[in-house]
Amino acid sequence: MPPPLSLPHTLRQYRLEATLGKGSWGTVYRAVDTHLLRTVVVKLLHTAGDPAAQTARLLEEARLASAVDHPNVCAVYEAGEADGQSFLVMQYVPGRTLDALLEDGRLDDALALSLGIQIADGLAAAHRYGVLHRDLKPSNVMVTDEGVAKVLDFGLARRTAPGAAPEDLPPADRADAADRADTAMSSRFGTTAYMAPEQFATRRSTEQSDVWALGVILFQMATGQHPFWMRSMNPAQLPSAIQSYPVPSPTGVRPDLDPAFGAVIAKALARLPDDRYHHASEVRDALRTVAQALVPEPGVAAVGIAPPVPLPPSEDAAPRRGLLGALADRLLPARGTAPDNAVAVVPFADASEAPGPAYVGFALADAVATRLAGAPTLRVRPPRALRGADTPVEAGRQAAAAFVLTGQFARTPDGFHLGWTLVAVATEAVVQGGTVEVAGDLIEAQRRLGDDVFASLAASGALPIAPAPQFRPVDAVDEAALPDALVEDYLGARSLMDGQASRSGLHADLIRATEAFERVVAEAPDFAPAQAGLGIALTRGVRFGYGGVGHLLAAQRHLDRALALDPSHIEATLYRAYTRLWSGETERARQDVQHLLHTAPDDAEVQVGAGVVLQLDGLLDEALDALGTALRLAPGIGPRVYNLRARVHLYQQRPEAARVEIDRGLSVAPAHTLLRTTDAVWHLRHGHLGDAVERLASVVADDPLLRLAHPTLAIAAHRTGDPERARSLMTDDLLAMAAADCEMAYRVGTYFAVAEDPEAALHWLRTAVHLGNHNAPWLLANPDWEALRETDAGVRRTLREVAASQPALHARWRRVLPARRA
Helix, strand or coil, rough: CCCCCCCCCEEEEEEEEEEEEEEECCCEEEEEEECCCCEEEEECCCCCCCCHHHHHHHHHHHHHHCCCCCCHHHHHHHEEECCEEEEEEEEECEEEEEHHHHHHCCCCCHHHHHHHHHHHHHHHHHHHHCCCCCCHHHEEECCCCCCEEEEEECCCCCCCCCCCHHHCCCCHHHHHHHHHCCHHHHCCCCCHCCCCCCHHHHHHHHHHHHHHHHHHHHCCCCCCCCCCCCCCCHHHHHHHHHCCCCCCCHHCCCCCCCCCHHHHHHCCCCCCCHHCCCCHHHHHHHHHHHHHHHCCCCCCCCCCCCCCCCCCCCCCCCCCCHHHHEEEHHHHCCCCCCCHHHHHHHHECCCCCCCCCCCCHHHHHHHHHHHHHHCCCCCCEEEHHHCCCCHHHHHHHCCCCCEEEEEEEEEEEEEEEEEEEEEEEECCCEEEEEEEECCCHHHHHHHHHHHEEEEEHHHHHHCCCCCCCCCCCCCCCCHHHHCHHHHHHHHHHHHHHHHHHHHHHHHHHHHHHHHHHHHHHHHCCCCCCHHHHHHHHHHHHHCCCCCHHHHHHHHHHHHHHHHHHHCCHHHHHHHHHHHHHHCHHHHHHHHHHHHHHHHCCCCCHHHHHHHHHHHHHHHHHHHHHHHHHHHHHCHHHHEEEEEHHHHHHHHHHCCCHHHHHHHHHHCCCCHHHHHHHHHHHHHHHHHCCHHHHHHHHHHHHCCCCCHHHHHHHHHHHHHHHHHHHHHHHCHHHHHHHHHCCHHHHHHHHHHHHHHHCHHHHHHHHHHHCCCCCCCCCHCCCCHHHHHHHHHCHHHHHHHHHHHHHHHHHHHHHHCCCCCCCC
């Protein structure tokens, strides 16, 4: 670390006057910009290690933060170098950190709601740019004397797509992360205290891990306590508490807390990401609903609620005047034209026998608008952007919308009865509608209604929720433009990769395909099929245990590039869904697959992908249906599908049906390594230990790098009285690869369960769940876990959480799946 500067110190036009903070990564100063005569913050980066990498790190931080232009995010003014010193210049925000405010105890509810809405809004803005904060905590939030919240320090921020684990970061970033870990208690409870449970298992961040951190902050503001910290606790115990202890009820800690506010906090702190808010914007809107409910009289602005967005004049407004008006009339779109993708959502009418507060109808409509706004192809006019109108259709006309969505609700003893209708503004004809019964509070009604409307409209095609057709960018290269040698490389790679999946299952074939795709991409980086092929090959490598998180990140880069070149590429979209699944973004993965089922139902690979995700979500009969459809569409992929169907039958504890599928597959492809592995699992389940070991040993001998088979061989070896051999198979490489795939993680956890190592078993069970394995029927029935299900509280709690998530998860799926025959 360089010696401290003697202050005042001049760096270009910045006069550094006071030290605000320091760490091994750098020092922060209050400074004056002598050109613009304003107070700023200057962050100097220490140059230990690789100066070039450190400078690149600082510039990347500046680019990330400067992309987010929002009043609740600290602005970045400049990044550069002077006198061999890299520096970053940021907005100076006078005031106190939220951490300092919380030292005096909980905040007033109005202030807590206002700050929560502002923090969530700033976070949502960052997420819209694909930027995760990754270090949200009270010490990274400044509160001005006027009550404005500013989110600071995107020092750990990264683009969403990479989702890098610490070991995949450059050395400078690893050092920075390590420094934060070493100084974890510097923010009262520290960085670790705001990490989501899944981050301890997956070591990766998502939008929902930022939402968890926001939930912890909300809990502290509302109750004055951290949800998991106790005075008698050693700091090293906090990660275990976050992963294992029951999440306390905010209203249990503070009984006088408004129940709706407590429900928002509780949902933000749901242990399973799927049960949590999916986006920070949803937290913001839920808090706005609570804030509006606390307004004593109509006409009083709710805490933290933005004023209505002004709309352009209606068609009958006075015409524009003068030269500028004439130019505007010529150059701007005609007022009142309604784009086909514009929908206005008006407040729902209260049809209850005893109508309640008016904000409920507004809140329900706002939830629907927020959910629809998640579709980038829609233009949504939310209720707060609408002016008063006599009818919903008139509101739609005033908002220049092609459609208007309206509805009504009635309170029931258990919750709400909700009805909604989509109307075409031009014809006033009803396009679609539906009803929803909700047992629960207003927050649950908002979530269920938003999900139901979105899923119903996406499935019917009534609104253009599916991505609109796009032209390929001008830099995309067609096959005809490639040299013959590259075309041969590409076609050869496809043949090898398809053969590996359907016939051999051998790692060598996938490696040769990967190398061929890499040659094509190196020579023709704008050839979308090769980028997609390389991403698919790397993804399959992760799936079969050939690669870990590094392969997953590389796969994401190539698939993203393929889709940038050709947004209609079905396989690239499907395999991007797999990478999202294994990065912990399970809801986005489901949405990708559900969209493909709607837009490309006759693509066999889409049906295979649906079968895989449905099986992981515990919809085993539906998974068999999708896999059966894939087999009818493309009989040539039979061995792969037979293997997947056999595994589903095993999860259903239907060994006879599994045996039929295995035999069918082996009759077509007797050397297929994955089928042979499943065959060994069948023998293992039937107690044929010798046969199982023999078959698995044969698979490993033929393909030593097929690590997917290693945990199962370790289980078999342990059961046959050879624990040393079993332990020798559980290498560091294997565990690193298991951290990138939910089914591999579960197999590793099962080995530790059999080996009677409950701590390791629980860790890998949690990793599997957080990476997307929600196959509750099997998780709750697997005989290898029977002892731990009875004796280990952590295992029981984790399985209960998975089981509790199933009804809502299955209901969302069944809205988009065809009805099953009885």
